[in-house]
Amino acid sequence: MPTEEKQKSQQISGFEPYVETKGEEYMGDPMRKHFTKILNKWKQDLMHEVDRTVDHMKDEAANFPDPADRASQEEEFALELRARDRERKLIKKIDKTLQLIEDEEYGWCESCGIEIGLRRLEARPTADLCIDCKTLAEIKEKQVGK
Ligand SMILES: [Zn+2]
Numbered sequence: 001m002p003t004e005e006k007q008k009s010q011q012i013s014g015f016e017p018y019v020e021t022k023g024e025e026y027m028g029d030p031m032r033k034h035f036t037k038i039l040n041k042w043k044q045d046l047m048h049e050v051d052r053t054v055d056h057m058k059d060e061a062a063n064f065p066d067p068a069d070r071a072s073q074e075e076e077f078a079l080e081l082r083a084r085d086r087e088r089k090l091i092k093k094i095d096k097t098l099q100l101i102e103d104e105e106y107g108w109c110e111s112c113g114i115e116i117g118l119r120r121l122e123a124r125p126t127a128d129l130c131i132d133c134k135t136l137a138e139i140k141e142k143q144v145g146k
Pocket residue numbers: 109110111112113114129130131132133134
Protein backbone atom coordinates (compact mmCIF):
# COMPACT_ATOMS: atom_id res chain seq x y z
CA MET A 1 0.00 0.00 0.00
CA PRO A 2 1.44 3.43 -0.86
CA THR A 3 2.41 5.57 2.10
CA GLU A 4 0.16 8.34 0.92
CA GLU A 5 -2.87 6.17 1.28
CA LYS A 6 -1.87 5.21 4.79
CA GLN A 7 -1.53 8.82 5.79
CA LYS A 8 -4.86 9.67 4.30
CA SER A 9 -6.57 7.28 6.67
CA GLN A 10 -5.25 9.31 9.60
CA GLN A 11 -7.01 12.39 8.32
CA ILE A 12 -10.59 13.43 8.34
CA SER A 13 -12.48 13.72 5.14
CA GLY A 14 -15.65 15.29 3.88
CA PHE A 15 -17.03 17.93 6.17
CA GLU A 16 -17.92 21.57 5.80
CA PRO A 17 -16.07 23.91 8.13
CA TYR A 18 -18.39 25.17 10.80
CA VAL A 19 -19.78 28.64 10.27
CA GLU A 20 -20.52 30.41 13.50
CA THR A 21 -23.46 32.69 13.83
CA LYS A 22 -22.87 36.01 15.52
CA GLY A 23 -22.52 35.71 19.27
CA GLU A 24 -22.99 31.97 19.13
CA GLU A 25 -22.23 30.09 22.32
CA TYR A 26 -19.03 28.11 22.15
CA MET A 27 -19.81 24.38 22.09
CA GLY A 28 -23.52 24.87 22.16
CA ASP A 29 -25.76 22.23 20.60
CA PRO A 30 -25.03 22.98 16.93
CA MET A 31 -21.28 22.91 17.45
CA ARG A 32 -21.40 19.73 19.45
CA LYS A 33 -23.49 18.11 16.71
CA HIS A 34 -20.99 19.30 14.14
CA PHE A 35 -18.10 17.61 15.92
CA THR A 36 -20.06 14.49 16.70
CA LYS A 37 -20.66 14.15 12.98
CA ILE A 38 -17.02 14.68 12.08
CA LEU A 39 -15.84 12.20 14.69
CA ASN A 40 -18.36 9.54 13.72
CA LYS A 41 -17.47 9.84 10.07
CA TRP A 42 -13.78 9.65 10.89
CA LYS A 43 -14.32 6.61 13.04
CA GLN A 44 -16.29 4.89 10.30
CA ASP A 45 -13.53 5.54 7.79
CA LEU A 46 -10.98 4.07 10.17
CA MET A 47 -13.04 1.01 10.93
CA HIS A 48 -13.60 0.43 7.27
CA GLU A 49 -9.86 0.62 6.76
CA VAL A 50 -9.23 -1.94 9.50
CA ASP A 51 -11.77 -4.34 7.99
CA ARG A 52 -10.32 -3.99 4.56
CA THR A 53 -6.84 -4.89 5.72
CA VAL A 54 -8.02 -7.97 7.54
CA ASP A 55 -9.80 -9.18 4.41
CA HIS A 56 -6.81 -8.38 2.28
CA MET A 57 -4.50 -10.33 4.57
CA LYS A 58 -6.79 -13.33 4.63
CA ASP A 59 -6.90 -13.36 0.85
CA GLU A 60 -3.18 -13.12 0.43
CA ALA A 61 -2.02 -15.37 3.23
CA ALA A 62 -2.72 -18.56 1.30
CA ASN A 63 -1.14 -17.48 -1.97
CA PHE A 64 2.59 -17.58 -1.36
CA PRO A 65 4.09 -21.07 -1.38
CA ASP A 66 7.66 -19.72 -1.85
CA PRO A 67 9.30 -19.04 1.57
CA ALA A 68 11.09 -15.90 0.28
CA ASP A 69 7.85 -14.44 -0.92
CA ARG A 70 6.28 -15.39 2.33
CA ALA A 71 8.98 -13.62 4.31
CA SER A 72 8.55 -10.34 2.50
CA GLN A 73 4.84 -10.74 2.75
CA GLU A 74 5.11 -11.23 6.48
CA GLU A 75 7.11 -8.04 6.72
CA GLU A 76 4.43 -6.21 4.84
CA PHE A 77 1.80 -7.65 7.12
CA ALA A 78 3.74 -6.57 10.18
CA LEU A 79 3.82 -3.02 8.87
CA GLU A 80 0.14 -3.12 8.14
CA LEU A 81 -0.62 -4.48 11.57
CA ARG A 82 1.29 -1.65 13.18
CA ALA A 83 -0.70 0.83 11.12
CA ARG A 84 -3.90 -0.92 12.18
CA ASP A 85 -2.80 -0.79 15.77
CA ARG A 86 -2.42 2.96 15.51
CA GLU A 87 -5.85 3.18 13.96
CA ARG A 88 -7.40 1.14 16.73
CA LYS A 89 -5.87 3.46 19.30
CA LEU A 90 -7.20 6.39 17.36
CA ILE A 91 -10.66 4.86 17.33
CA LYS A 92 -10.48 4.53 21.11
CA LYS A 93 -9.48 8.15 21.36
CA ILE A 94 -12.39 9.11 19.11
CA ASP A 95 -14.78 7.19 21.36
CA LYS A 96 -13.41 9.01 24.38
CA THR A 97 -13.86 12.30 22.59
CA LEU A 98 -17.44 11.49 21.64
CA GLN A 99 -18.11 10.81 25.29
CA LEU A 100 -16.66 14.20 26.18
CA ILE A 101 -19.02 15.85 23.72
CA GLU A 102 -21.93 14.03 25.28
CA ASP A 103 -20.84 15.16 28.72
CA GLU A 104 -20.53 18.71 27.37
CA GLU A 105 -16.90 18.81 28.35
CA TYR A 106 -15.54 18.91 24.86
CA GLY A 107 -13.59 21.82 23.41
CA TRP A 108 -11.74 23.13 26.44
CA CYS A 109 -8.09 22.65 27.19
CA GLU A 110 -7.55 19.83 29.66
CA SER A 111 -4.58 21.60 31.15
CA CYS A 112 -5.44 25.32 31.38
CA GLY A 113 -9.15 25.33 30.67
CA ILE A 114 -9.36 27.83 27.82
CA GLU A 115 -11.32 27.23 24.63
CA ILE A 116 -9.33 25.10 22.23
CA GLY A 117 -11.07 26.79 19.32
CA LEU A 118 -13.11 25.68 16.36
CA ARG A 119 -10.44 25.72 13.68
CA ARG A 120 -7.95 23.76 15.75
CA LEU A 121 -10.60 21.21 16.63
CA GLU A 122 -11.64 20.82 13.02
CA ALA A 123 -8.04 20.15 12.07
CA ARG A 124 -7.64 17.78 15.02
CA PRO A 125 -10.99 16.82 16.51
CA THR A 126 -9.44 14.68 19.23
CA ALA A 127 -7.29 17.54 20.55
CA ASP A 128 -7.66 17.92 24.30
CA LEU A 129 -5.07 20.65 24.78
CA CYS A 130 -4.96 24.21 23.48
CA ILE A 131 -2.17 25.01 21.09
CA ASP A 132 -0.02 26.62 23.80
CA CYS A 133 -0.26 23.72 26.21
CA LYS A 134 0.27 21.28 23.36
CA THR A 135 3.43 23.08 22.28
CA LEU A 136 4.66 23.14 25.84
CA ALA A 137 3.91 19.43 26.27
CA GLU A 138 5.82 18.64 23.12
CA ILE A 139 8.83 20.61 24.26
CA LYS A 140 8.79 18.79 27.60
CA GLU A 141 8.44 15.46 25.83
CA LYS A 142 11.47 16.19 23.68
CA GLN A 143 13.52 17.12 26.73
CA VAL A 144 12.61 13.90 28.50
CA GLY A 145 13.42 11.95 25.34
CA LYS A 146 16.98 13.26 25.14
ZN1 LIG B 1 -4.15 25.10 27.54
